[in-house]
Amino acid sequence: MHPDARRLNRWSWIFIAAGTARTLIFPVIGATVVSGGVLLARLDLLSLIFIVPALVYAVIKQKVYNYRFTESELVVRDGLLTRNVRHISYERIHNVTLVRNPFHRMLGLVTARVETAAGGKPEALLRVLSLEAAEELRRYTLGEQEETTSTDAPLLQVPDRELVRLGLISNRGFLVVAVVLGGVSQTQWWDQDWAAILEKVRARAPEWMGWLFESWSITGGVLFGVVFALCFLVLLRLVSIGWYLVRYRGFTLQQKDNDLRAEYGLLTKVSSLIPVHRIQLVTVSVTFLHRCFGRASIDLETAGASDAGSDLSGQLATSGVHNTRQWLAPIVEAERATELLREVLPEIDIDAVEWEPIEARAVRRIVNRAAMIITPVTLIIAAVLTFTPIPLSGWYALWLPAVTLSIIWLITRRWVRRAGYALTDCAIFFRSGWLGRQISVVRFVNMQTVSMHQSPFDHRKRMASLAVDTAGAGGLGHRIRIPFLDVDIAESILKRLYVETRSTEFRW
Amino acid sequence: MVDGEEHQVDPRSVKVARIIGVPLTLLFAMVPLIAFTLGKVLRGMPTRIYLSLLGGLLVLLALFLLVAYLWPAARHRRLRYLVDEGGLRIRRGVFWRMVIWIPITRVQHTDFSQGPVQRRFGLATLTVHTAGTAGASISLEGLEYEIAKRLCEHLRPDRVTHAS
Numbered sequence: 001m002h003p004d005a006r007r008l009n010r011w012s013w014i015f016i017a018a019g020t021a022r023t024l025i026f027p028v029i030g031a032t033v034v035s036g037g038v039l040l041a042r043l044d045l046l047s048l049i050f051i052v053p054a055l056v057y058a059v060i061k062q063k064v065y066n067y068r069f070t071e072s073e074l075v076v077r078d079g080l081l082t083r084n085v086r087h088i089s090y091e092r093i094h095n096v097t098l099v100r101n102p103f104h105r106m107l108g109l110v111t112a113r114v115e116t117a118a119g120g121k122p123e124a125l126l127r128v129l130s131l132e133a134a135e136e137l138r139r140y141t142l143g144e145q146e147e148t149t150s151t152d153a154p155l156l157q158v159p160d161r162e163l164v165r166l167g168l169i170s171n172r173g174f175l176v177v178a179v180v181l182g183g184v185s186q187t188q189w190w191d192q193d194w195a196a197i198l199e200k201v202r203a204r205a206p207e208w209m210g211w212l213f214e215s216w217s218i219t220g221g222v223l224f225g226v227v228f229a230l231c232f233l234v235l236l237r238l239v240s241i242g243w244y245l246v247r248y249r250g251f252t253l254q255q256k257d258n259d260l261r262a263e264y265g266l267l268t269k270v271s272s273l274i275p276v277h278r279i280q281l282v283t284v285s286v287t288f289l290h291r292c293f294g295r296a297s298i299d300l301e302t303a304g305a306s307d308a309g310s311d312l313s314g315q316l317a318t319s320g321v322h323n324t325r326q327w328l329a330p331i332v333e334a335e336r337a338t339e340l341l342r343e344v345l346p347e348i349d350i351d352a353v354e355w356e357p358i359e360a361r362a363v364r365r366i367v368n369r370a371a372m373i374i375t376p377v378t379l380i381i382a383a384v385l386t387f388t389p390i391p392l393s394g395w396y397a398l399w400l401p402a403v404t405l406s407i408i409w410l411i412t413r414r415w416v417r418r419a420g421y422a423l424t425d426c427a428i429f430f431r432s433g434w435l436g437r438q439i440s441v442v443r444f445v446n447m448q449t450v451s452m453h454q455s456p457f458d459h460r461k462r463m464a465s466l467a468v469d470t471a472g473a474g475g476l477g478h479r480i481r482i483p484f485l486d487v488d489i490a491e492s493i494l495k496r497l498y499v500e501t502r503s504t505e506f507r508w
Numbered sequence: 509m510v511d512g513e514e515h516q517v518d519p520r521s522v523k524v525a526r527i528i529g530v531p532l533t534l535l536f537a538m539v540p541l542i543a544f545t546l547g548k549v550l551r552g553m554p555t556r557i558y559l560s561l562l563g564g565l566l567v568l569l570a571l572f573l574l575v576a577y578l579w580p581a582a583r584h585r586r587l588r589y590l591v592d593e594g595g596l597r598i599r600r601g602v603f604w605r606m607v608i609w610i611p612i613t614r615v616q617h618t619d620f621s622q623g624p625v626q627r628r629f630g631l632a633t634l635t636v637h638t639a640g641t642a643g644a645s646i647s648l649e650g651l652e653y654e655i656a657k658r659l660c661e662h663l664r665p666d667r668v669t670h671a672s
Contacts, residue, residue, distance in 0.1 A: 303639070448640030451608035459605065469640035491607075498609035502594035505613050506639065 005066040005077070008128065011107055012065075015128045016058035017051075018103075024050055067126065069140040074114065076124045088123050092116045093141045094278050094302055098134055101268040110134045114141065142259070142273060155260075155343055156329050158251035162295075166248075166331040167241030169289040177236055248330055260344060262327065272326070276344060277507060278302045280446045280470040282328065283478045284337055284350065287436035296337040298328040303472035325477055347426045348441050355420035355431065362484035365461055366412045367405060374401050421466075421482045421493075428468060428497065430480045438478040442468050444500040445507070452494050454487070464490040468497070471506075509655060510662055512592040514599070517584065520629045521650025525580030527625050533576045537569045589648055596636065596663060598648055610646060614638050615665045620656040632656035636663055 028050065060080055067076045073089040095115040104110055112134050113122040129137065158166075249266035260274040281301040290296055329340060338350045382397035384390070415434045422429040428447075431439040448469045458464055464487045468480040485493070509515075544561050547553040582602045590597040595611040616637045626632060633649045634656045651659065 448614045448638045449608055449610050449643035449646070451606055451643065454601075454605040456603050467642070469638070469643040471639040471641065473641035494607065494609060498595065498597075498611060501609075502611040502613060 001066060001077075002068050002075075005068045006133065007066050008062050008126065009109055009130050009133070010062075011109060012062040012128050013055070013058040015103075015109075015111065016061050017054045019127060020054040020057065021050075024054070067124070069136075074124070074137075074141055086124065088114060088116060090141050090143070093123075094275060095273055096138050096141055097122075097273070098138075098271040099268060100265075100271075104128065105269070112137055138273070142275070154252045154254045156251070156253040156332060156340060158248065158264075158330060158332075160245065160249070162331050163244045163248055163251075164241050165293050165295060166297075167244045168237055169287065169293060169295065169331070170240055170244070171236075172240045172243050174236060177232075177239060244330070248327075251327070251330055253329065255344070260328070274300075274302060274326070279345065280472055281440060281442050281479060282341065282345070282348065283325075283438055283440045284341065285436070285438045285478070286334060286337075286433075289436075290334070291436060294334050295331050296329075296334045297331055298337060298341060299325045299477070300328050301325055301470065301472055301474065301477075303470075325474060345443075347424075347443070350429070350439060350441070353422040353424055353429055355422050355429075358416060358419050358421070358482065358484045359463060359486055360416060361461065362416050362463070363409065363412050365457070365463075365484075367409050369457075370408045371401065371405060374404055416484070419482075419484075423493070423496065428480055430478075430482050432478070440478050440480055442470055442480050444497070445504045446470055447497065447501045448506070450494055450497040450501065452490050458487075462487045466490050466493060509658060510591050510593065512590060514588045514590045517587055517589070517648065517650035518629075518631055518652045519584065521631055522580045522584045524623075524625050524629055524631060524650065525583070526577055528623075529576035529580065530573060533569070533572045537565065537572075540565055584650070587648075587650075591659060591662065596648075596659070598646065608643060608646060610636055610638060610643070610663075612663055612665055614640070615663050617665075618660045618663045620651075620660050622653070626650075634659050 028046070061078075064080050065076075065078050067074060069075075072091070073087045074093070076086045076088065078084045078086070093114055093116055095113075097113040097115065099111045099113065100109070108131055109128040110131060111128050112126040114124040114126070114137075116123045126134075126137065246266045247268075248264045251262065251264040254261045254263075256273075258276050260276060261271065262274065263269065263271045279300050280303055282298065283300070284296055284298050286296045328344065329337070332340060342349050378397050378401050381400060382394040385392050385397055386394035411434055415432070418434070418437060419430075419432040421431070426445075427441050427443045429439060429441050431437055448471060451467050451469070452464050453467065454464045463484055465481060465483040466485055467482075470479075473479060541562075544553070544558060544565070548555075548558045579602075583600070586600055586602055586605070588599040590599075594613075595609060595615075597607065597609050599605070599607045616639055618634065618636050620632045620634045622632045630653045631650055632653045633647055634651055635645055635647045637645045648659075
């Protein structure tokens with residue numbers, strides 16, 4: 001071991017073992033359910049199979065793991081059988097995220113994730129460090145000042161009532177309920193004699209409700225359905241509110257020198273540092289529900305790893321989807337959103353840009369294409385109505401194109417009118433949305449390649465779409481992809497963007 | 509070469525693509541052929557059905573061979589590249605067309621490769637890597653070896669950084 005090397009905290013083995021246990025918990029629960037509880041009776045066997053090796057692994061890992069700071073890099077040494085030495089230069093480090101759950105706090109410890117542009121998994125996971133060691137890590141890797149120097153007023157603080165609003169706005173509840181329902185369906189809970197249960201309920205119900213249970217009562221069925229749907233919706237929103245209150249409680253965004261620090265979490269406290277120059281793309285979202293509450297959300301993409309997957313709820317919520325976005329502001333008053341963005345990135349002023357429209361011809365193109373699909377369907381329905389004994393004239397089939405096409409026309413017209421792009425001397429903006437609106441911004445320094453695409457339809461109508469590629473772009477979310485541009489305009493923007501990127505240098 | 513003019517890649521690349529594509533199509537046709545023949549020999553498939561299946565296969569094969577023969581030429585006709593002091597532009601696509609600009613300042617590294625058939629013709633594929641996501645690596649096939657090598661050198665990011 002190098003003389004300067006630092007070890008993990010002496011309690012590390014507990015947290016390493018807990019981490020292993022967490023990845024095993026679902027397979028174990030699954031195995032228990034499948035075996036019909038047989039495994040539960042053999043806890044001794046289970047512990048031998050899972051717990052002992054996990055503990056041994058944790059103890060060894062703690063002994064082997066060490067790290068040191070050199071002039072320019074963090075050197076992490078790991079691995080028992082295959083020695084693994086990782087050199088991470090401070091330059092490449094985008095973010096050091098500190099995570100503290102209640103156990104961490106009880107012992108005054110912290111888990112540190114060192115993130116680079118590689119994305120996906122953190123470059124190094126230091127589980128666990130004392131608070132002083134974590135401060136030292138941040139000082140070396142990010143050149144950060146001592147904690148006490150940050151006395152600036154926070155850029156944003158999200159009180160609880162705002163988180164409740166966020167829970168109402170967001171659809172996060174869907175994911176959690178879906179996961180829960182998925183688990184319930186595994187237990188075959190649905191395989192019950194529902195008719196018998198209905199009988200029981202009917203026997204207990206007061207007299208005046210009897211009509212609800214008349215066989216084939218349509219009113220009863222509809223009423224039952226509506227009540228069920230309402231309960232489900234309320235449940236969704238409650239879960240959603242709860243999720244946000246636990247995960248984002250006390251969200252605070254602070255400016256420190258040139259970096260941003262976000263802190264949040266009720267049980268698991270997360271403290272995440274975002275170097276401003278590493279922000280690749282920013283999106284301001286105002287969905288329909290946001291608009292009802294007069295709020296907006298701002299998220300951003302850094303080229304580094306995501307903030308997801310740090311705890312169980314995070315894993316549930318983002319399972320399977322690689323999300324590279326993180327919040328700049330989970331919820332903020334709509335009027336304050338652009339101002340906040342300006343405080344963080346002074347060169348980006350959404351209020352000041354002059355929006356250019358996309359081609360209005362796009363509406364006709366989309367409606368025409370929809371008509372091409374709907375026409376044969378209409379003809380088939382008309383034929384069926386005419387040649388079968390259904391007592392309706394074939395002309396009734398015309399209702400279908402009349403209704404659908406006018407709806408499609410209304411929606412696309414609104415979408416096309418509200419979509420637009422803008423170029424300033426340092427960034428490109430794109431906005432879109434039918435009921436709500438999302439605006440994405442990429443600064444020229446952060447653009448990688450610029451491209452123009454034409455489908456055969458685009459080509460025939462002399463249109464094209466324009467795309468800007470950035471580092472660390474996840475599959476999800478709004479980004480700079482401008483459709484339905486006139487091909488000549490698209491070519492000239494393409495050229496302009498190329499000239500802009502050519503003359504600037506990309507900094508990681 | 510670094511002239512800001514549009515160029516086509518080497519026309520021999522059409523031949524290369526055909527030399528690879530046509531035998532590959534024939535090879536793929538062998539799979540159903542063997543399956544049908546096994547069906548006939550082992551499972552006693554009626555001769556009439558066997559022959560009609562073979563007929564269908566033949567028609568499909570003719571179609572695919574035609575595509576394998578014509579497609580490389582069509583692709584070549586649409587593939588253009590342009591190199592200037594600051595970067596590389598590629599224009600490609602027969603039905604779905606696209607133009608992409610890659611500024612040298614965004615190039616992480618470049619490399620070029622030669623398949624066995626390409627080597628016979630002295631051709632190479634240039635690949636440019638960027639830090640982007642969708643455009644993380646962009647290839648340009650069918651360049652003459654010498655040109656590929658010079659482009660590879662020209663698009664090196666450190667060259668520009670030192671110059672500026």
